[in-house]
Amino acid sequence: MASHQVPNGMDGVNGLTQPIISPGETFWYEFDLPRQGTFMYHPHSDEMTQIGMGMMGAIVVHPQQPEPIDRDFVILLSEFAVRAGRSRPDTTEMVDFNTLTMNSKVFPGTDPLVVQTNDRVRVRLINVSQMSHHPIHLHGHVFDITATEGGPIPEGAQWPETTVLVPTGAVREITFVADNPGDWAFHCHMLHHVMNQMGHPDPPAVGVDAGAVNEAVQPLIPEFMHMGEAGMAGMLHDDEHDHHAMAMPRNSVAMQTTPGPFGPIEMGGMFTIVKVRDEVDDDEDPGWYDHPEDTVARLATEQELERDGIEIPEPPEEVDDVDEVEPHRHDEHDH
Ligand SMILES: [Cu+2]
Secondary structure (H helix, E strand, C coil), X not given: CCCCCCCHHHCCEECCCECCCCCCCCCCCCCCCCCCEEEEECCECXXXXXXXXXXXXXXXXXXXXXXXXXXXXXXXXXEECCCCCCCCCCCCCCCCCCEEEECCECECCCCCEEEECCCEEEEEEEECCCCCCEEEEECCCCEEEEEECCEECCHHHCCEECEEEECCCCEEEEEEECCCCEEEEEEECCHHHHCCCCCCCCCCCCCCCCCCHHHHHCCCCCCCCCCCCCCCCCCCCECCCCECCCCCCCCCCCCCCEEEXXXXXXXXXXXXXXXXXXXXXXXXXXXXXXXXXXXXXXXXXXXXXHHCCCCCCCCCCCCCCCCCCCCCCCCHHHC
């Protein structure tokens, strides 16, 4: 029971303040919650296994005089090592966590945060990740950091941010007025934390047509996937070849990309959407934002480019004959 004033004997540290809880046993805990705020709990016994499989929770203690908050969210940030094609986490992993979650879900499975225009919104971010801190970034708004797991920050000491770093084992409460209608990305800014499980042991293939390699290799090595030929995003659908770009092993989600209103959203993992609407129906997902006319970025016209003195260079000619290119090989001493 982290960061609260519990009696020592209720603190739950295996071996230090209580005997181990054996399988099938239930222990009894009782303590007061004298302080308001956001707190976490998790086992202090075989943490890598138990937290590595998701054993954690939040406790929110509201003040007796409630603050004027219209929407109040709790998001537990955590990370798991779920190898491609596997159905449960690898709890021997110490460093390389590939499944970064909000409330134990990856985007697009994460819930959107639905709020009404001008709502005062609080998000309680709790990080129970094993190794990672998470710089959580909100688009379109500025928030104040109003509390930590130690309690509320006095108003004069709060400061504005658009990204809050949540260290592992810590709580950050952010508070903002949702005064900007739209669909706003709300996500960890560590770039591979907004991607889902990556199982490839192979070099990236940007610029390479890997063709049928996946289909040939995946039956033998489920983790194998070649990286997208034009970057990492061509995972859900490959328009050029009009097929599912990457055949994925069982129990897997696309590393990135989920269908959005303007095409694939090239995100996964620790990513969700704050949906600010003039009219909301409780927590109901309102769907995609309907932008007012002429408020969406679009292709610049030739006249506009000319007016601003921008010249677009001709793209280089495509190389047809790849036979002359020496294939890249791993140096055996690399590994
Ligand atoms: Cu992160």
